[in-house]
Amino acid sequence: MMIELNNVSKSFTLHNQGSAVIPVMENATLSVKPGECVGLTGASGAGKSTLMRVIYGNYLAASGSVMVDGVDVAKAEPREILTLRGETLGYVSQFLRVVPRVPALDVVAEPLLAVGTPLEQARDTAASLLAQLNIPERLWNLSPTTFSGGEQQRVNIARGFAYGYPALLLDEPTASLDAQNRATVLGLIEGAKARGAAIIGIFHDETARQQVCDRFVDVSGFAPQAAA
């Protein structure tokens, strides 16, 4: 298994609001093997994105284990998680967060540079992805902070697929894309599966979901049981 969650729970404690404890997830158990794409389903607010953030190490799991390629993200040291994120685990979030002033081409090439790919080669790969995703070439040397929402989303996807991560988390990668770009993204996902990536995705678009997902997990099943 590439990704394996066992009895993971998550709650938020709001110390400055009367120490309210908000349980959001209980006993989440899930596993994904290489080459498989699992779609997370459930209503808005059911905890799909939360689950992804727990896997990425962005949210701290309260209990349970979150194994990704043999590393328990729930307990690992920051540098172990950073190595995992650099070499193994990719994440395409809903929002692009970049350093101002860095050109789109370099934003996309960065994950490749982080694993030691030579600059020219990294930029070539980045350029080909940006072209596939219909980002006009005149924008490549501009910072994506000035791009439209849809363009930023596509830059974000290009960045997520620049390096061949063995595990990928995709948070609504096809949202706000037109039919042609959606087809390109679905093609990238199928390509990643074919090379053996384990993928967890959130797709609101029914046809996209049916096309790439091998099975579904309803996160409502991980909702904490309300105290009676």
Added chain:
Amino acid sequence: MTPLLQVQNVAKFYGARIGCTDVSFDLYPGEVMGIVGESGSGKSTLLNSLAGHLPPDQGEVIFDTRANGPVDTVTMSEPERRMLSRTDWAFVHQHARDGLRMSVSAGGNIGERLMAVGDRHYGGIRAQAADWLGRVEISESRIDDRPSAFSGGMQQRLQIARNLVTGPRLVFMDEPTGGLDVSVQARLLDLLRGLVREMGLSAIIVTHDLAVVRLLADRLMVMKDGRVVETGLTDQVLDDPQHGYTQLLVSSVLQV
């Protein structure tokens, strides 16, 4: 892997008042750690105690030296510590004036550090100074100008060049972007990120600006009243803060 810096139980007191206390952490090669907290939380005291500017009252600051492996820098001799601070260590001050010699030319400011480690070839020193001015985006034509003729952002970039020219392995930074306007800040952050990656630097950055650490730091240490209240991966601490004080800090940031 041996940590580059091992900090064990460091404390600094000002009389009965706590400057900082019970601070322990390991910093590995290539790691960038941010220290955040409000004014008076002890973060600058800690940084100065680690960098040898203030003698800590307790604890060990063990640095993995090139020649002799891990050595406690608190108990090492003054000349040894001075040598370390000219070679493997660098310190970027908040106010560039504190880190630069204002009456010496830009080229001289960079060259001075090279000469301190034994470089004597004038042409070689000047060529390196010119190269570094370029790397921090200052025109080579300004090499003979004094830093007093530079803007605040340029002075800060010159200070960085002066510090990095000897290829240090550990850089201490005290509010490196403080006092600069946001466009200059963005440029400096971008520059620092590039240098950290290219040179494989380890760095400890003190700041109260959470946006700065999000972009630069791999991990965070949050301080309050001289003590560490929370540590962890930067985005985890900022997105899912566990301690009440960190939650307050994160929720107090104004959105733009």
